[in-house]
Amino acid sequence: MATQQGNGKRLTIREVARALGVSTATVSRAIHGRGRISPETRTRILRQLERLGYTPNLHAQSLAGKRSMAVALEYLGAVEVLADSFLVELARGVQQSLVTHRYRLLINLSGDQEYRRSVLRQWIRGRVVDGVIVVANPRIDLEWQSALTAEGIPIVWIAYDVPEPMPKRTAVVQLDIAFGWAEAFAYLYQLGHREVGFISAYPSDPALEIVQNAARQYGLTLSPIVHANGETPADGYTAAQQLLATEPLPTALLARTDLLAFGVMQALQQQGLRIPDDIALVGHDDLPMAQWMNPPLSSIRIDYAQLGHSAVELLMRLISSPDAIPAPVCVATRFIPRLSAASHPQRRR
Amino acid sequence: MATQQGNGKRLTIREVARALGVSTATVSRAIHGRGRISPETRTRILRQLERLGYTPNLHAQSLAGKRSMAVALEYLGAVEVLADSFLVELARGVQQSLVTHRYRLLINLSGDQEYRRSVLRQWIRGRVVDGVIVVANPRIDLEWQSALTAEGIPIVWIAYDVPEPMPKRTAVVQLDIAFGWAEAFAYLYQLGHREVGFISAYPSDPALEIVQNAARQYGLTLSPIVHANGETPADGYTAAQQLLATEPLPTALLARTDLLAFGVMQALQQQGLRIPDDIALVGHDDLPMAQWMNPPLSSIRIDYAQLGHSAVELLMRLISSPDAIPAPVCVATRFIPRLSAASHPQRRR
DNA sequence: CTCCGTTGCGTAAGCGTTTACGCAGTCTGC
DNA sequence: GCAGACTGCGTAAACGCTTACGCAACGGAG
Known part of the structure; x- marks a missing residue:
């Protein structure tokens, strides 16, 4: 051969x-x-x-062809944290769809946010990529957004809300987390929960309001709300400890992400609390590890394949027709019930 | 700016x-x-x-400069499994060291083994990368190795043993897992363990013999040994179920990797066995998730930064001087005791 | 039979860099 | 004061590919 x-x-x-x-x-x-x-x-x-x-020779192809057949995936948050979970899952979804278009995927895994942004700029200006997919988490950095669009390269944002007005050569995949949370709240309500605690990542996280609205709609209130100010299990651990100091304890605890939930879980169990017998726990993102926790962690699933597929399709349209203004695409989440939220403490007695 | x-x-x-x-x-x-x-x-x-x-323009640079300033990281096993753990940790270590040399890192995250190999070949022949770092797990595929070296590109293998004879433009980072296992066995022996079970990934895994030797050296015997024939938590789960059917149960269980151990843990706990009160458990690789398990999983740590650093240094030497024959570098592992292996069932009574 | 549109292919001009080579101008040592 | 080495820079030829353009051959319509 x-x-x-x-x-x-x-x-x-x-x-x-x-x-x-x-x-x-x-x-x-x-x-x-x-x-x-x-x-x-x-x-x-x-x-x-x-x-x-x-x-x-791919370089000669890119140089002569004026296109590189590669796109970049960029994450706004701290990648040292997310690399082994959300981002990898998403990357797999994106890459799977890119193959069909004979495109390659580039990710910069390491370095702090500033370094990664400078690398991305180098990739764009150096013609290494034809387009960019950006995960806007926790929220779209407006200043950076305008700097990025000023580069004149096709960009697809994965975000919770659609920015207005939408810049040129830009498209959005909206991740509808309200859907999954609604399912979760319906489930929790039916179990008898009324007041549930929430471990948030950041005070400025737009998801916070979305979750609160969904809760209210299903007859639940979010209380107390503790901000972990981070995204690692360790951050979740300390936030949970903080929450445990409040009285009375809620019957259920929600975490903004599974990664936080992992830390929350350990904090609860170290306090001698049994999950879900003493307190129920729900995470978000449904990372592969969620089901291997003890007890298996109930979570809200993101369809990464679908998310990646949508982002890629939008990006390809932006690349092939420069004046296209693709309508935003919405991807919904689903609640995945597992043992960690299978019962209600009071009811059980 | x-x-x-x-x-x-x-x-x-x-x-x-x-x-x-x-x-x-x-x-x-x-x-x-x-x-x-x-x-x-x-x-x-x-x-x-x-x-x-x-x-x-980076493509013009690469074309005219006859070097691409990029290297690839390739994993022999099933990457759908490893992406969110071992490989990402290693990638971070590698990338960190590459930055110093102004090199970029390329990884193909998705697709099956055959597809990934064809992509790597395209990268090599297409001059996309100047060198390759290959993780040989579970063992070096000799046929593929010779096909790869035939491409005439610098290659660094990360492996358990040094192949003889070493081909041209090739270097090896030897991962000395015997060291970490020895520490683990010393620890377990002191706790009173004498016969311990082992969940292996594959029968052909060269690590198997290494672990067995280390055990013998410290007065322990590996029994029973069960092959999971895979690397996922699910594979570990079924292997553990199989092992649970044997009588009598060993006092401790070792898993070839943490990923397997995660599944083993769930299988044990579903059988009502308490860890470590009824049986001790030790994993390998010390993935970030290990410490967040319940109970925290005792494991054997790989120094990913060191591993990546060594691989990069060797590769840079191979790239800059075509006739260099760098001596193999050895990186040792360390045993990390955690709760999952903190006691001995019999002694405790 | 002629005219024109179409088809299949070759010629050669890029694409944006790097770098071998050459040429002044400047030092250095005797 | 001069040969030779060195320094700083410009000229132009690659690097390996894509693609606009042109040309011959062919086919169908009139």
Whole structure:
């Protein structure tokens, strides 16, 4: 299969063309199926390329073709935290859809926020990517948003709300977390819960209001509300300790994310509280680890494949037609009941 | 800061050179600090570049410079599983070290093994990467290894043992898991354990023999040994169920990886076994989640930063000097005692 | 049979960099 | 005061690909 010699020199399109007795233009046309080429020559050339083990130099392709066939995925928050969960799940969803379009995915996993932003700028200006998917969490950074759109590159935002007005070359995938929370509240209400605690990530998180509205709609009140001021399990742990000092304890506890919930869980259990016998617990994002906790953590699932798919489709439309203004797409969440929220403390007695 | 206009056209080195009244060669020399250029002109130009917001086209750089300033990280196993843990931790360690060398990191997160290998081949032949770091888990695939080295690209293997003979343009970071297991066995022996069960990933895993030797050396025997034939928590779960059918139960259980241990834990607890009161449990890799389990999972820690650093240093040497034959580097693991293995069932009574 | 539209392919001009080479001008040592 | 080395910079040829343009061959309509 791999007839190509492994020394430093690699096969170029010119050599291949000469070997096949055609021009480089014809080989290029055969590869891409673009331009005027007879089907016979095309299949003939493609077969030969396979045999020779020729692979085009991607940099030369990008330079001459004026497109890089790659997109970047960027996360606004602290990636040291999210790398092993939300972002990876999303990346997998995005990449899965990108393959269909023969696009590659680039992610910068490390460094602080400022560093990652500078790298992204370098990628954009350096023509490394044709478009960007940005996860706006906890909220859209307006200043950065305008700086990014000023670069003139297609951008898809994954956010809770649609910004007004929407800039040029921009599209939005709205993650409707209200749906999943509503399901959760209906479930909790039916179990007998009326007042439930909430471990929030940040005071400024727009999700906070969304959750509160959903709770009110289903006859529940969020109280107390504690801000973890972070997104790690450790942050959840300390926030839960803080909450445990209040009296009386709520019958159920909600965490803004599973990652926070993991820490909350440990704090509760170290206090001798049994879940859900003494207090129920619900997380959000349904990370793969949620089901392996003890007890399995009830959570709200994000359809990462769907989310990635929508983002990619919007981005592809923005890339292919510069003047397109795609309508926002909405992706809903689902409540996944598990043991950690399977009963109500009072009722059980 | 960003004076560059955001429309489609971007600043080229030619335009910048003309604006500064110098040649493109001089600008290029100023950027890289290579070649003969006076310090004064260099700083002058660099300042102006900053002001203009110029960023070189990376594809043109790679094409003309004959190097891409990027390396790939590849994992032999099923990445759908490992993405959110081992690989991400390692990626972070690698990337951290790459930054110093102004190199970028590329990872293909999705697709099955065959697809990922074909993508890697495309990256190599397409000159997208200058080198590759391969995690050989569970063992080095000899056929693929020779196919990869035949591509003539620098490769660093992260493996348990050093292959003989070592091919050209190849280096090895040896992960010494014997060290961490030895610490674990010493600890367990002192607690009174003599016969411990082992949940292996695959029968062919070379780690199996290493663990067995370490156990023997510390007066323990591995029995029973159950192969999960996989690496997910779900695989660990079923393997543990299988093991629970054997009589008598060992006093402690070791899992090849934390991911397996997570599933084992749930299986044990569903059987009503308390950890560590009824049976002790130890994992391997010390994933960030280990400490958030209930009870916190005792594990064997891999120093990912160190591992990544070593791999990067070796790779850089291979890239810069084609004939270098760097000696293998060894990175040791450490046992991290936590509650899941803090006591011995019999002694406790 | 001619005219014109279409088809299949080759020629060559980019794409935006890097770098070998060459050429003044400046030092250094004797 | 001069040969030779060195310094700082510009010129222009790559790097490997895409694609606008042109040209010959062909086919159908009149």
